[in-house]
Amino acid sequence: MKDAMPQLATDEGRPVADTLAQSPLAIRGMTVSYGEEPAIFSIDLTAEPGAMTAIIGPNGAGKSTLLKAALGIVRPLSGRATVFGKPLAKQRARIAYVPQRASVDWDFPTTVMDVALMGLSRELGLLRPVRARHVTRALACLDRVGMADFADRQIGQLSGGQQQRVFLARALAQDAELYLLDEPFAGVDAATERAIIVVLKELRAEGRTVVAVHHDLSTVAQYFDNVFLINRRKIAEGSVETAFTAANLQEAYGGRLATGQIDQLVLGTV
């Protein structure tokens, strides 16, 4: 599915394979605890370059926590994450994060365009004025998710799906190599889901790596190359064919999925 290794420009013009030889995201022995109960325990994850990986698991399995720990938003109790072989702190510019929609106040006084421009904050710095080329770039990113017509809207006037697309546009503006998304399809309409998956597959085609927390088991095989099953501990990791199996799902979800349901999901993939 990711046969042709696509071209991704690097600063020094080095060949792509060299840059991507090291995993875009490697997590080792990561434990995060709120209080004295680990939310995730000793997690190892290795994202495949240029592929789309779904992090799946039941509610409360620590999917979002894993993502936030990898991004340095929550502090792990132990373990570390490396991005393209180097510590996260030095690699922030190569990562773009799409948080859960519910994590912000949508009544905040800001417009769709302003949010997209936040994706350029690294470039704009403290004082550089927003120029026409910045606006053009932000508009292009909004256009990719079908939100260019809404640029002047206050974000509170958008539907849930539109809000999610604006968040994706902000991440696109960062022009990153690794995209980490937290439940990008949660509570969005069908049109938005299609728009988002098209963009994510475009990112993959450009050689970028996508890792997404995903909740809808029925679309895993259709959308993703790899899965990472988690329920506080790592259950399985690998391609959809090898890791998205009935046994692994049963292990991750415990008794919460009916056998017939699992068969349907897994058989549907072959």
Added chain:
Amino acid sequence: MLRDALLLQMGYNATLVALGAASLGVAAGATGTFLFLRKRSLVSDAISHATLPGIGLAFLVMVALGGDGRWLPGLLAGSALSALAGLLCVTWLTRHTRLAEDAAIGAVLSVFFGAGIVILTVIQTLSSGRQAGLETFLLGSTAGMLFSDALTLAIGGTLVLALALLLRRPMIQVAFDPGYAETAGTSVSRTDFLTMALVMAITVVGLKIVGLIMIVALLIIPAVTARFWTNRAEYVVALAGLFGGLAGYLGAAISATAPALPTGPIIVLIGFALFVVSLLVAPGRGVLAAALRYRRFQRRVHLRQGLISLAQGQPVYERLTRRLLRREGFLRADNVITDAGRARAAKILRDETRWQAVRRSDSLAPLAMQDNGMTDIASVLTADQLAEIDRRIGGPKGVTP
């Protein structure tokens, strides 16, 4: 007299006070906006109350060193230090205990304020303290304001304002989406600390004129007032500065018209007046505009429901609906449908039938999800799709669209 005051014709001191209060208002309004956007308005209350013990201790230290004790820069430095201690307490309690920030603020605010009052009482009993006048820091005082005081306000205010504008992007980014900001290279903890430092600075600068109890009003009221008028954070900052400056200027001018009028409280009341006016009349977010929109929408809903009932030959029970139908000329005074009512009802019924056809259609059914009962079908379907639907339901039956 008020006119003289507003035109700075009330004498040297009144002019100084008005200009000082205006520059303080601009700086406090703009800076406080970032706190408001971060949803941490109350932290400023903890910071301002935490200045009091520092003022008292600074006085005691300066007296012990053989100085005057009332030297303003020394007092302000002391207040800044104890405000910082209060802020660190709030931060530590929130981060390392299970206390929520509001509880931490309540605890820190009252303990620091209590300690400050005790120290001030002790100072009152000392011979050197009789004339200290430290209690003016509670409610502020502009009596006998010196040129150097006004200059301190202007310079301090301008400096804080400049820093706030310099840091506006990271502060807005963190206020909107801290998790994202962290990943995009903006340190949340550092940005939050800088925001607090600016608030602390403006609090210290404003202590003398509005007092520590009311400085929070100058930080927060202009921001919430400005929020009524705009949906963009940077404009909220600018407008809050404007409202704050206006409140400072008008408040100082008005209080200069009578000897007994306290400046700080008058400034706060002017700020509050601006808030109330904005709350009522602001378009969009204002209370009146919202009520009007609600009424207008309610009337549209009632009319539509009433016409659907009429079209289906059902009686209309709700009195409001009947009144609206009569007012629009769709019902006669004896509640019999008019020709105009019949025509409009037929049109609405046709659209209902169209929606039903859309819901049952294989290809167009997803579009029907956009129907909420009040949705204009022509705004969802293209002209071609509409024609296709009309063909299916047998065309518009004698209804002019």
